[in-house]
Amino acid sequence: MEIATREFKRCTVVEVSGRIDSATAPELAAVLKELTDKGKYDLVLDMSDVDFISSAGLRVLIDTQKTCQRMNRGRLVLADVAEPIYEAFDLAGFVALFDFYEGQLEAVGSF
């Protein structure tokens, strides 16, 4: 898994590639926590290059969304989620908890 962050005027984009599983989820959690600790609560997770995400990764997304949405101060949105991953999100009841965008540009434009 590789992670890159890009700052935009109204939000921060986190680009992840590879697998988010029990081995790598802690690293993603650390990057996202570093952002929210700096007061960055408007986040786009670009998942265009994510091959796989397990429940360990989903827990990181839920925790981050809770932190972002506290006191209505922001939100975590997801961009370019591959169909098999979206199916798993749907099965987990995650579709109601996140806004999904087709691409990074649309996601950034939503802020």
Add this chain to the structure above:
Amino acid sequence: MCSEQKRVFSARYESLEAIDAFVANAAECAGFDRCTVYQVQLAVDEACSNIIEHAYGGEDRGVIECSHRIQDGELTIVLRDYGQPFNPAVVPEPDIEAGLEDRPEGGLGLYFIRNIMDEVVFEFDPVTGNVLTLVKRQGNIC
């Protein structure tokens, strides 16, 4: 390459990627579409993560034996470990309709396994180890 039917992996999180590749190859050999292949990958990843975390109580304390069989379009995956037995009945179903603040932390892995696979059988034996048999039939998801 569809002939390799059994492999033994170290029970550590770094092995998950190799286990994933092993079962994805099996699911592709069974002729599954990409969403069904992904579902098999997800169920097996969750099962192996549970073995490492709960059966062995941490990394590098044993092995995970993974084997598969393809017959009549049906994929059977068998995972064996030699850790503590695990009673799936004590794990509550997560409330997947709960709002964000009420979402439970755990239970999602077992939920995925139960809801993705067509058959899920846990067997426990102090001599021959814990055996989880997972069966998936061809779906038509994507």
